[in-house]
Amino acid sequence: MVVTIRAFNVTDIFFKNYRMLNSNAAMAWLILRVETLQNLILLSAALLIVLQPGKRLPGFVGQSLSYAITLNTIQVIMTRFRCNLSNYIVSVERIEQFMHIPPEPPAIVEDMRPPFSWPTDGRIELQDLKKQYRPNAPLVLKGITCTFVEETRVDMLAAKGQEAAIYDGPD
Template identity: 60%
Template sequence: MKGYGSILYWMAPTIVSAVVFLGCVLFHSAPLDAGTIFTVLATLRIMSEPVRMIPEALFVLPDASLFFHSNVTMEWLTLRIETLQNLTVFTAALLLIPVPMDYVSPGLVGLSLSYAFTLTQAQIFWTRWFCNLSNYVISIERIKQFVHIPAEPPAIVEDNKPPTSWPWKGRIDLQSLEIRYRPNAPIVLKGITCTFKEGSRVGVVGRTGSGKTTLISALFRLVEPSRGNIIIDEIDICSLGLKDLRTKLSIIPQEATLFKGSITTNFDPLGLYLDDEIWKVNN
């Protein structure tokens, strides 16, 4: 029994990793830590709920699906490393059994096996540490990409501010408009020339990826034209500041969205109007 106890002791990390890995796969969530489980137990005790509600409570914990794939991959790697190293140590121990005692001393055999088990845990530790370091290095790469993103055009161009009443009609002229999302990307809108007359309702119809959203994005200069002009009531929008342009235009999204806050802040998020003016428009 002592021998089986020693085997279970040394195989405990592998068994725990296997259980955690299976739990991640079956329940499609990251493994729960002890603090979270104790919090659930305390909450159930306060609510005087029976113990049978504990399994159901584990499923309503905050979803950790963002870390699901990372944790499953980590447990997958740990399980296989521990299995291979335990098999290696077990094979080495079996091969040492027929070796004569005069050739290798038992003390040296026991010392080598002890260090072999220690090396297993050390390799698991360094493997986890290296995986976490790789994840953090990815964050640094993203920050480096954000640092080199080109800056947007100025919000306000003092020398070319639109009139207060602009746009007074709403006529939109597209002149040989070409748009691409990156300098080396293919052209999405290819030389569009058309006119949207003031006071008219125009429907833009097309298949998915045909450029309908890109056209709307170009009106708000979310994507800068690579060639051509967009003229609204005789003013080229590319010559205006982004704030001056976007505060003069409005868009109704396809999906209704209610932002956090009061109804007033949803009507006027920038706080440009008085409550009486908002209520007058609402009525």
Template identity: 60%
Template sequence: GLVGLSLSYALNLTGAQIFWSRWFSNLSNYIISVERIKQFIHIPAEPPAIVNGNRPPSSWPSKGKIDLQGLEIRYRPNAPLVLKGITCTFKEGSRVGVVGRTGSGKSTLISALFRLVEPSRGDIFIDGMNICSMGLKDLRMRLSIIPQEPTLF
């Protein structure tokens, strides 16, 4: 009798341990989910799609000259700069390869051209127009990118 009672309690104790371990592991997942939802709530709105006072002409961009003037980019306020004071010109009609080690800012430079990330300081001009002050739709509808590994479908 005593052995049977002991085995019965031992089996119930194991079930309780399994229940509490699952509960605590799920609790940490729930806390992470709430933190992610809070992050999404605080995402700043994108700039307007169209800025009526600064619309590019229908032929823009016609040449493809890109000027970067003192471009500085960081991904969050008070985070370290990813691009630091870049000033250069990509001439129209030229082919340019951007190379560098992992984390050197290659993707950030492309993201800045599409205004997926806004400059902390500096300006980006395409054919003489400052893209930082035009609407996102006007900009993104007129630029194209060919990725490193393109997919056609």
């Protein structure tokens, strides 16, 4: 995936979108859990206050619940702050990791290019050609065997999930 992102030269856009989507999803998940837990605690406290035997002062009950709701809000704000701080720290670590990825070699090496008319005569034979995008990726070309003779046009056609069909024919 990194190779494709670099090939299209969209690393800045990818990092911006990835960081935003990843951090927002994680933060929303965590805050939902924190708020659920706090609401359960607040509900339990309110039930204990209301169901407690004896005389209750209405002002005390109202003030207790008001403070509990305020503490819930403060807890959510602190959770958001902590999530953002963690995301900034992780993004710095990721940038440091990506700085040490070796650059890809250039697509065209001028000193090593064959002449424009190459091949002028002869043939190219491929036997059991297998290619993959990276070492751990699945094969994208699976055992292609073919021969190309001079002045022959070659088209490779493949639908997704099918074998490549090679057509050899004159121009």
